[in-house]
Amino acid sequence: MERTNFTTAIAATKNPAKIAIAIVKDKNDEINLITLEWFMRTSIKPAMFAISIGHTRYSFECLQNFRYFNLCIPSKEMVKAAEICGTKSGRDVEKLELINQKWFSGKLKKLPIFKSALANFECEIVTQVKSGDHTIFVGEVKYSWLNEEKKILLFEDLF
Numbered sequence: 001m002e003r004t005n006f007t008t009a010i011a012a013t014k015n016p017a018k019i020a021i022a023i024v025k026d027k028n029d030e031i032n033l034i035t036l037e038w039f040m041r042t043s044i045k046p047a048m049f050a051i052s053i054g055h056t057r058y059s060f061e062c063l064q065n066f067r068y069f070n071l072c073i074p075s076k077e078m079v080k081a082a083e084i085c086g087t088k089s090g091r092d093v094e095k096l097e098l099i100n101q102k103w104f105s106g107k108l109k110k111l112p113i114f115k116s117a118l119a120n121f122e123c124e125i126v127t128q129v130k131s132g133d134h135t136i137f138v139g140e141v142k143y144s145w146l147n148e149e150k151k152i153l154l155f156e157d158l159f
Protein backbone atom coordinates (compact mmCIF):
# COMPACT_ATOMS: atom_id res chain seq x y z
CA MET A 1 0.00 0.00 0.00
CA GLU A 2 1.40 3.35 -1.07
CA ARG A 3 0.10 6.87 -0.68
CA THR A 4 -1.03 8.35 -4.00
CA ASN A 5 -3.13 11.20 -5.35
CA PHE A 6 -6.93 11.04 -5.48
CA THR A 7 -7.18 10.84 -9.29
CA THR A 8 -4.95 7.76 -9.48
CA ALA A 9 -6.77 5.99 -6.63
CA ILE A 10 -10.24 6.68 -8.04
CA ALA A 11 -9.26 5.59 -11.56
CA ALA A 12 -8.05 2.26 -10.18
CA THR A 13 -11.16 1.61 -8.08
CA LYS A 14 -14.16 2.83 -10.08
CA ASN A 15 -14.79 -0.19 -12.31
CA PRO A 16 -16.95 -2.18 -12.75
CA ALA A 17 -19.35 0.77 -12.79
CA LYS A 18 -22.96 1.04 -13.81
CA ILE A 19 -24.37 4.10 -15.46
CA ALA A 20 -27.83 5.62 -15.65
CA ILE A 21 -29.63 8.19 -17.78
CA ALA A 22 -31.77 10.66 -15.85
CA ILE A 23 -34.71 12.10 -17.73
CA VAL A 24 -35.75 15.61 -16.69
CA LYS A 25 -37.88 18.46 -17.99
CA ASP A 26 -36.96 22.12 -18.56
CA LYS A 27 -39.03 25.21 -17.86
CA ASN A 28 -40.41 25.16 -21.43
CA ASP A 29 -41.74 21.62 -20.85
CA GLU A 30 -39.01 20.13 -23.09
CA ILE A 31 -37.45 16.81 -22.12
CA ASN A 32 -33.72 16.66 -21.38
CA LEU A 33 -31.51 13.66 -20.62
CA ILE A 34 -28.20 13.31 -18.79
CA THR A 35 -25.89 10.32 -18.48
CA LEU A 36 -24.79 9.69 -14.90
CA GLU A 37 -22.20 7.63 -13.15
CA TRP A 38 -22.91 9.19 -9.76
CA PHE A 39 -26.20 7.70 -8.64
CA MET A 40 -27.15 5.36 -5.82
CA ARG A 41 -30.00 3.81 -3.88
CA THR A 42 -30.43 5.58 -0.56
CA SER A 43 -33.52 4.14 1.19
CA ILE A 44 -35.40 0.83 1.39
CA LYS A 45 -38.79 2.09 2.53
CA PRO A 46 -39.70 4.21 0.79
CA ALA A 47 -37.38 3.28 -2.07
CA MET A 48 -35.19 6.25 -3.00
CA PHE A 49 -32.41 7.09 -5.44
CA ALA A 50 -29.91 9.94 -5.25
CA ILE A 51 -28.38 11.50 -8.37
CA SER A 52 -25.45 13.92 -8.28
CA ILE A 53 -25.67 16.69 -10.87
CA GLY A 54 -22.94 19.22 -11.72
CA HIS A 55 -23.92 22.86 -11.34
CA THR A 56 -22.87 23.65 -14.90
CA ARG A 57 -25.24 21.04 -16.41
CA TYR A 58 -28.45 22.14 -18.09
CA SER A 59 -30.09 19.26 -16.20
CA PHE A 60 -29.25 21.05 -12.94
CA GLU A 61 -31.41 24.00 -14.00
CA CYS A 62 -34.16 21.59 -15.06
CA LEU A 63 -34.16 19.77 -11.71
CA GLN A 64 -34.34 23.01 -9.72
CA ASN A 65 -37.56 23.80 -11.53
CA PHE A 66 -39.31 20.47 -12.27
CA ARG A 67 -39.26 18.18 -9.24
CA TYR A 68 -39.36 14.78 -10.92
CA PHE A 69 -36.82 12.62 -12.70
CA ASN A 70 -36.92 9.20 -14.29
CA LEU A 71 -33.87 7.10 -13.60
CA CYS A 72 -33.31 4.92 -16.63
CA ILE A 73 -30.90 2.00 -16.30
CA PRO A 74 -29.86 1.54 -19.92
CA SER A 75 -29.43 -1.79 -21.67
CA LYS A 76 -26.44 -2.60 -23.88
CA GLU A 77 -28.46 -1.59 -26.94
CA MET A 78 -28.65 1.99 -25.60
CA VAL A 79 -24.91 2.61 -25.82
CA LYS A 80 -25.20 5.40 -28.43
CA ALA A 81 -27.96 7.08 -26.42
CA ALA A 82 -25.80 7.03 -23.27
CA GLU A 83 -22.87 8.54 -25.19
CA ILE A 84 -25.01 11.32 -26.65
CA CYS A 85 -26.68 12.12 -23.32
CA GLY A 86 -23.24 12.24 -21.65
CA THR A 87 -21.49 14.48 -24.16
CA LYS A 88 -24.08 16.93 -25.49
CA SER A 89 -25.98 19.57 -23.56
CA GLY A 90 -29.69 20.18 -23.66
CA ARG A 91 -28.77 23.86 -24.03
CA ASP A 92 -27.61 23.10 -27.57
CA VAL A 93 -29.51 20.04 -28.79
CA GLU A 94 -32.77 18.13 -28.36
CA LYS A 95 -31.36 14.88 -27.01
CA LEU A 96 -34.71 13.11 -27.00
CA GLU A 97 -34.83 13.48 -30.81
CA LEU A 98 -31.14 12.68 -31.32
CA ILE A 99 -31.17 9.36 -29.45
CA ASN A 100 -34.08 7.98 -31.49
CA GLN A 101 -35.43 5.66 -28.78
CA LYS A 102 -38.99 4.40 -28.41
CA TRP A 103 -40.73 5.57 -25.25
CA PHE A 104 -44.08 5.96 -23.56
CA SER A 105 -45.29 8.22 -20.76
CA GLY A 106 -44.91 6.63 -17.33
CA LYS A 107 -47.62 6.05 -14.75
CA LEU A 108 -47.04 9.55 -13.40
CA LYS A 109 -47.52 10.82 -16.96
CA LYS A 110 -44.66 13.26 -16.48
CA LEU A 111 -41.60 11.88 -18.26
CA PRO A 112 -40.66 9.29 -20.91
CA ILE A 113 -40.01 5.65 -20.04
CA PHE A 114 -37.59 4.03 -22.48
CA LYS A 115 -38.81 0.77 -23.97
CA SER A 116 -35.36 -0.77 -24.58
CA ALA A 117 -33.92 0.07 -21.17
CA LEU A 118 -33.23 -2.60 -18.57
CA ALA A 119 -35.25 -0.63 -16.01
CA ASN A 120 -36.88 2.74 -15.42
CA PHE A 121 -37.76 4.30 -12.06
CA GLU A 122 -40.19 7.21 -11.85
CA CYS A 123 -39.02 9.44 -8.99
CA GLU A 124 -40.33 12.52 -7.21
CA ILE A 125 -37.68 14.74 -5.63
CA VAL A 126 -38.04 14.93 -1.86
CA THR A 127 -34.82 16.69 -0.88
CA GLN A 128 -31.51 17.96 -2.21
CA VAL A 129 -28.09 18.72 -0.77
CA LYS A 130 -25.19 20.69 -2.20
CA SER A 131 -22.02 18.63 -2.50
CA GLY A 132 -19.12 20.80 -3.69
CA ASP A 133 -19.61 21.52 -7.39
CA HIS A 134 -22.57 19.10 -7.64
CA THR A 135 -25.99 18.88 -5.99
CA ILE A 136 -27.43 15.57 -4.88
CA PHE A 137 -31.14 15.28 -5.69
CA VAL A 138 -32.94 12.56 -3.76
CA GLY A 139 -36.03 11.10 -5.40
CA GLU A 140 -38.66 8.79 -3.97
CA VAL A 141 -39.48 5.98 -6.37
CA LYS A 142 -43.15 6.07 -7.33
CA TYR A 143 -43.23 3.41 -10.08
CA SER A 144 -40.70 0.87 -11.37
CA TRP A 145 -40.42 -0.76 -14.80
CA LEU A 146 -38.31 -3.74 -15.87
CA ASN A 147 -37.30 -5.55 -19.06
CA GLU A 148 -35.89 -8.75 -17.58
CA GLU A 149 -34.39 -10.03 -20.83
CA LYS A 150 -32.17 -6.94 -21.43
CA LYS A 151 -28.46 -6.83 -20.54
CA ILE A 152 -27.20 -3.94 -18.42
CA LEU A 153 -24.94 -1.29 -20.01
CA LEU A 154 -21.69 -0.73 -18.12
CA PHE A 155 -19.33 2.24 -18.05
CA GLU A 156 -16.71 0.11 -19.82
CA ASP A 157 -19.08 -0.39 -22.81
CA LEU A 158 -19.00 3.35 -23.60
CA PHE A 159 -16.86 5.13 -26.23
Ligand SMILES: Cc1cc2nc3c(=O)[nH]c(=O)nc-3n(C[C@H](O)[C@H](O)[C@H](O)COP(=O)(O)O)c2cc1C
Pocket residue numbers: 019032033034035036037038039052053054056057058059060082083085086087088089090091134155158
Ligand atom coordinates in the same frame (compact mmCIF):
# COMPACT_ATOMS: atom_id res chain seq x y z
C1 LIG B 1 -20.22 7.96 -18.43
C2 LIG B 1 -20.58 9.36 -17.99
C3 LIG B 1 -20.96 9.58 -16.67
C4 LIG B 1 -21.33 10.87 -16.24
N1 LIG B 1 -21.72 11.07 -14.95
C5 LIG B 1 -22.16 12.29 -14.56
C6 LIG B 1 -22.68 12.48 -13.25
O1 LIG B 1 -22.80 11.55 -12.45
N2 LIG B 1 -23.09 13.73 -12.91
C7 LIG B 1 -23.02 14.79 -13.78
O2 LIG B 1 -23.40 15.91 -13.41
N3 LIG B 1 -22.53 14.63 -15.03
C8 LIG B 1 -22.12 13.41 -15.44
N4 LIG B 1 -21.65 13.23 -16.71
C9 LIG B 1 -21.57 14.38 -17.63
C10 LIG B 1 -22.92 14.76 -18.24
O3 LIG B 1 -23.63 13.63 -18.68
C11 LIG B 1 -22.68 15.71 -19.45
O4 LIG B 1 -21.98 16.85 -19.02
C12 LIG B 1 -23.95 16.09 -20.18
O5 LIG B 1 -23.60 16.59 -21.46
C13 LIG B 1 -24.76 17.15 -19.44
O6 LIG B 1 -25.92 17.44 -20.20
P1 LIG B 1 -26.89 18.67 -19.87
O7 LIG B 1 -26.07 19.94 -20.00
O8 LIG B 1 -27.95 18.56 -20.93
O9 LIG B 1 -27.43 18.48 -18.50
C14 LIG B 1 -21.30 11.96 -17.16
C15 LIG B 1 -20.91 11.73 -18.50
C16 LIG B 1 -20.57 10.44 -18.91
C17 LIG B 1 -20.18 10.20 -20.34
